[in-house]
Amino acid sequence: MSPFQKDPDFFHVMDVAEDGRLRNVFWADARCRAAYESYSDVITFDTTYLTNKYSMLFVSFVGVNHHGETVLLGSGLLSNEDCDTFVWLFKSWLCSMSNKPPNAIITDQCKAMQTAIEEVFPHAHRRWCIWHIMKKIPENLSGHEKYGNIKYTLSNVVYDSLTKHDFDEAWVEMINKYDLQDNDWLHGLYNSRYLWAPAYVKDTFWAGMSSTQRSESVNAFFDGYVNARTTLKQFVGQYENALRDKVEKENHADSKSFQEVIPCITHYDFERQFQAAYTNAKFQELQEQLRGKIYCYPTILNQEGLLYTFGVREDRKIVFEGEDGEIKEKRFISEFTVLFNQGDCNLKCLCRLFEFQGILCSHILSVLALMEITEVPSRYILQRWRKNFKRKHTFIKCFYGDMLNTPVVQRYDSLCKRSHQVAEHGAESDALYTLVMDGLNELQIKIDAYRASHEVQDQHTEKVVVSPIPVRTVGRPPSKRKESKINQVVKKPRAKKLQGKTDLLAANLNG
Template sequence: MESNLTLDEVTEQSMVFHEDDDVFIAEETRDSLDFQQAPIMMLEPKKGLMFDSEDDAVRFYNGYAKRKGFGVVRRTTRPSEDNKLNYFTLACSRQGKAQYSSNNSFKPNPSTRMQCPAKSNFSRRGEKFCITSVTIDHNHLISTSKARFLRCHKKLDLHAKRTLELNDQAGIRVNKNFGSLVMEAGGYDKLEYGEKECRNYLQETRRLKLGARDANDVYQYFLDMQSKDPDFFHVMDVDEDGRLRNAFWADARSRATYESFCDVITFDTTYLTNKYKVPFSPFVGVNHHGESVLLGCGLLSNEDTDTFLWLFKSWLCCMSNNPPNAIITDQCKAMQNAIKEVFPRARHRWCIWHIMKNIPEKVSGYEKYENIKYTLSKVVYDSLTKHDFDEAWLQMIEKYDLQDNEWLDGLDDDKNLWAPAYVKDTFWAGMSSTQRSESVNALFDGYVHARTTLKQFVEQYGNALRDKVEKENKADSKSFQEVIRCITDYDLEGQFQAAYTNAKFKEFQDQLRGKIYCYPTLMDKDGSPLMFRVREDRKIFL
């Protein structure tokens, strides 16, 4: 059966949007149509179209935009005196004037805005909404096939959410989880979402939970591991009622690795605390490939000084009471107090990345914020000596009237804990921040899932560690089998080529390339200290 209805035959009064059909149908003819055979009318926005609710209006315009191939953004809204919505506008997402945030005119960032005029205005009519004006034409190309990549047209349905959760519980990684949905739908273009939406949804639903029997299960797991590996180390801290408060463990390989790479460690508790509500606390070092290595980890119930004292003492005992030469952490006062007591001779350094990322929050209120931010970065990174730093810092404070800024004042008091010019007297193995810890934490993205128990997490830690070890073995094999050729005839470079892994040798060659183009000349042989003039050749592209 075919319907002979035309748009002109559908009266303005009978046009009502129905959610289940996602189209407009004449109300008086709806019951008489055979919807299995009748062609569904795909209407464009038209002045006078009525909608039962705001949601119906938005759903209609989004559906129209997706069919045509453009994005939608909500613009003007106008509430009434009784706080009800009276008026709103749905426009093409490319409406508005282009805005470029990049300060470098030679590297402009892209902008989607190009002042597109397409839009529909909606006004309240009693309890319904009516289109009062419409602009159909766009000033840019639109594409139906590319509309699925626009954020406004992406949504996860209930089936997808349930499938993602079940596969996640089964330990299937996000990329394969998403791949199964693609195969089921018959292609990427059949889905209304992408892998990023799946990943974001799972991150919101994941929680690492402590079950009632987890403490006993974890203890049994530790005993089982120790029976297989006599050098497996573990400590559990329980309260008066026998409930688990803190745990620390390290396998034999982590303990052996620390014997070779005990110079510097980083310690950070923020990653799983932020993502899974559990303060996972890894001790991280760096190996001969420049890669992060796990040196044991703890699970903490609190982040006070007593808890860190317990953890640091447990870790030190595990490592045969051999403290590191240097340690990098964030600006946690409780952590700082514990380090002073447990590692009194270790050089302690704050993560400079955490400090510098706080600049917008701490100084954005000043009129010359951009100038302050630029100057502060130059003071921090370009000062070669303590004297240079102190002098440049004082000039910055005076120039921008920052004497009352408590954050900057506190940083100046503790500059020996973070300023590069003040910590360069210590070997840091190429590390300056706790982001080493975060790179290790990222290993667990594929192993920690929704409703993971504490026992399962501890077991998955072993799986993640084995994965990390295998990657290190591959890097060892690559350095053993492959040789990076020398770029000079210096014997010194040949010695480094023979002694270093490929990754570290590349770092050395980067420094060597810089030296090749520099020509130092001694200016005053009798002076103290010696003074050199350095000429550097640079290639200029015209």
């Protein structure tokens, strides 16, 4: 493992075999590292995207930003999927993120990966991706004569069980009804239910990450830029293009949240409270819950002083695929319990949407309206989704961001690299700015001299790294993805000079 410290903001590290062959590589640019400071609560780790011509897996650490969009928090190429490789990768990623582990992490069911997570992130909440689990239903159950009924029932058990007790009871009933006692796959899933079943994981904040949507969006993030036939050098350039587009999309969403006001759909004061605070995407999610309020009927079940217990009946409709393949609808009534402390306006609902997603549910909103609450406490307006909260990564100057090299950006960037607090004070006046910059300029001279002398030494001691030997990945079928339009273009002869950090990474990847 050979860390390259030439740029303190662009972190990358390589795992090289004794014969000089590249085995694994990890990197995280300055923007990824800064974004993690805001989005370290929940991450997903994905290995299912694609492999390159050396059969190296492209892996990614992914979070969700204040608009609910995918944000990249680091990437890597792996030549193996064993426990040691994952431990190396997780430790490298953790090092790049100032040794701050995530609060929660979503992965697939890979045993080697789970073992590595337990070692490197022992205190993180873990969850398996439901998308990976549910897509295996045909593989493990399609041979059963009542497959259609089983698939429908299993989905109901997974998604409609409100409590752990409900899940356990419904699961046992399903197993007995369809004589599935000997199905090893279902038996294993039930024994690990605390790692994936919504009823068991919904008390933890997951930033609303739907495993299905997030897994699909990770793939969509890079589709059209790279595929299994993309060379390592092409990969670096196309990876840069994908990130540039993602930055532009986030900047556009930030701008819209300030410039475009989404009209309220009710006369409730607390809706205007969320309208003023949240990004447009998150405010629209809140409005979806407000629309759902019309199907909710709250009644007081019990009152002890300022403590209320409400029963909320919700008229629900689900759409599903019948045994004959036709799309059908079904209406039914669900019962929810909402606890309300009138003294401090503390609320909890059995559905746990707020705990899971950070958005108040329609059941709680119906109680707020019934109790004529005009303003909700600030704890229910998460900083996570606010549009006016300054996030460090939006000011980071990165090599794919195309930020103009204006004096303002130069000053702000120089100050932020040294100290955010100093930057805030130094920007207050011309006098303070001059005082800070004089000191930093003197320090920069010393740093430049130090780095120049050490770069000369590194040139004599740096080990030559050659391309990896193609390897066979255990249990992974060849990619069937169509060739992207971008990759069709890069096949044509053309010269493209990669500058800055791209030069550094491409040189190291290609030996």
